[in-house]
Amino acid sequence: MWIYLIVFCSQLAFNILKVLEIKYTYEKKVKSLLINSVLINLVSLLGVYYSLDALMNDDFLVIIFYLLGSVLGKYIGMKWDNPLFILWDRILKKAN
Numbered sequence: 001m002w003i004y005l006i007v008f009c010s011q012l013a014f015n016i017l018k019v020l021e022i023k024y025t026y027e028k029k030v031k032s033l034l035i036n037s038v039l040i041n042l043v044s045l046l047g048v049y050y051s052l053d054a055l056m057n058d059d060f061l062v063i064i065f066y067l068l069g070s071v072l073g074k075y076i077g078m079k080w081d082n083p084l085f086i087l088w089d090r091i092l093k094k095a096n
Contacts, residue, residue, distance in 0.1 A: 008068060015076075
């Protein structure tokens with residue numbers, strides 16, 4: 001069951017981070033974009049590893065969690081006035 005949670009959360013984070021990537025590219029925030037790209041790659045590797053592992057073991061239920069995390073993450077990233085943007089900007093301002 002924890003594999004489903006990992007796949008769901010990683011896809012959720014991946015899609016929110018992809019929306020952030022578009023935002024930072026548009027705003028030409030290079031430092032934020034580079035850090036975000038590293039996080040996208042790490043989250044992507046995590047989700048793909050566990051989802052492919054489950055699929056190789058004939059656990060096709062993981063596809064539902066993969067898709068739900070993707071759709072919900074994209075929805076949160078696009079429709080919500082995303083507090084992750086505010087949190088991320090605060091973290092980067094403290095680092096500067």
